[in-house]
Amino acid sequence: MKINGQHYRTIWLAQDGWRVVVIDQTRLPFRFETVALGSAEQAADAIRSMVVRGAPLIGATAAYGVALAMRADASGAALEAALALLGGTRPTAVNLRWALERMRRVLAALPAERRSEAAYAEAAAICDEDVALCRAIGEHGLPLIREIATRKPAGQPVNILTHCNAGWIATVDWGTALAPIYLAHDAGIPVHVWVDETRPRNQGAALTAYELGAHGVPHTVITDNAGGHLMQRGAVDMVIVGTDRTTANGDVANKIGTYLKALAAHDNGVPFYVALPSPTIDWSIRDGLAEIPIEERAAREVTHLSGLAEDGEVRPFRVVAPGSGAANPAFDVTPARLVTGPVTERGVCAASAAGLAHLFPDLANRATA
Numbered sequence: 467m468k469i470n471g472q473h474y475r476t477i478w479l480a481q482d483g484w485r486v487v488v489i490d491q492t493r494l495p496f497r498f499e500t501v502a503l504g505s506a507e508q509a510a511d512a513i514r515s516m517v518v519r520g521a522p523l524i525g526a527t528a529a530y531g532v533a534l535a536m537r538a539d540a541s542g543a544a545l546e547a548a549l550a551l552l553g554g555t556r557p558t559a560v561n562l563r564w565a566l567e568r569m570r571r572v573l574a575a576l577p578a579e580r581r582s583e584a585a586y587a588e589a590a591a592i593c594d595e596d597v598a599l600c601r602a603i604g605e606h607g608l609p610l611i612r613e614i615a616t617r618k619p620a621g622q623p624v625n626i627l628t629h630c631n632a633g634w635i636a637t638v639d640w641g642t643a644l645a646p647i648y649l650a651h652d653a654g655i656p657v658h659v660w661v662d663e664t665r666p667r668n669q670g671a672a673l674t675a676y677e678l679g680a681h682g683v684p685h686t687v688i689t690d691n692a693g694g695h696l697m698q699r700g701a702v703d704m705v706i707v708g709t710d711r712t713t714a715n716g717d718v719a720n721k722i723g724t725y726l727k728a729l730a731a732h733d734n735g736v737p738f739y740v741a742l743p744s745p746t747i748d749w750s751i752r753d754g755l756a757e758i759p760i761e762e763r764a765a766r767e768v769t770h771l772s773g774l775a776e777d778g779e780v781r782p783f784r785v786v787a788p789g790s791g792a793a794n795p796a797f798d799v800t801p802a803r804l805v806t807g808p809v810t811e812r813g814v815c816a817a818s819a820a821g822l823a824h825l826f827p828d829l830a831n832r833a834t835a
């Protein structure tokens with residue numbers, strides 16, 4: 467993605483060739499600051515504190531975290547310790563487990579002296595693959611937008627609602643839910659995006675709005691409660707969101723509030739698409755409500771908002787009455803029956819076990835073997 471005329475991925479190696487540089491997402495959109503991670507502990511902290519976030523980028527950062535650990539100590543014990551440390555950072559995004567299992571598969575089979583180099587190479591491959599997956603999701607999602615555009619009166623944009631941030635910033639490049647939107651915009655299809663602010667951390671208002679703006683895509687930030695009203699008025703042509711974990715039968719965990727958007731979309735006949743790269747499919751489970759672990763984050767994320775103070779500093783502000791308790795479930799599960807279709811790197815399918823297995827027979831069969 468281009469920021470101030472320069473192309474950026476969200477994760478890269480420092481000039482020294484071994485530290486891992488990421489963009490500090492807790493400072494966006496007000497400051498574009500990078501952080502160089504020099505150890506598995508620092509990578510784990512960056513994931514836990516949401517300096518990096520978004521399921522694919524969490525996986526990529528964890529993979530590089532393993533590489534940093536192997537550079538310091540490539541023993542089998544150090545490998546297991548790094549996998550456990552990084553694997554314990556965030557529970558819902560299955561890309562984390564996927565990336566760590568892949569690292570273990572590659573590294574455990576090698577002698578210690580080859581592990582560091584192999585770990586960096588595997589982490590780089592995970593990043594390159596993520597870029598290709600996201601681009602392919604964009605290409606498969608583009609015809610959905612184009613088809614709606616052909617039914618709109620000339621000059622009227624396709625109105626797309628999205629929740630949280632499933633864009634460039636949440637992946638290595640392109641994004642998942644935003645990739646079709648970027649390609650549509652670049653192809654000259656008029657699009658306008660309703661951006662849910664996405665409390666408590668405001669990933670929509672802070673990150674999605676920032677990156678859509680940087681790409682020149684027309685958009686409007688709305689409160690999380692406005693989507694249903696806009697759908698009733700015919701102001702939303704489609705919804706597209708990302709996902710942190712989708713079960714083998716198409717139940718979708720995504721940022722808290724996604725389920726309510728899916729219900730409103732269903733009630734109003736608005737198509738509800740989920741951008742789904744295959745590393746986000748958890749083939750080992752079927753019942754999303756019963757089996758997807760939902761991350762519970764700190765109450766402080768609800769009681770305080772981070773924003774730009776009048777003196778130009780980025781600071782937290784209390785917005786909840788002192789003394790009141792707060793609960794912070796970070797994700798919810800949208801049942802497959804409310805999903806029009808997952809948009810994957812191999813195409814769009816029915817949100818069902820049969821639909822996903824038809825597109826991914828290799829992965830589905832491996833999981834049941």
Ligand SMILES: CSC[C@@H](O)[C@@H](O)C(=O)COP(=O)(O)O
Nearest residue numbers: 519520521632636642708709721
């Ligand atoms: C392409 S990212 C998909 C999801 O990870 C995204 O929609 C989301 O919910 C991110 O949650 P976050 O808690 O900000 O990591």
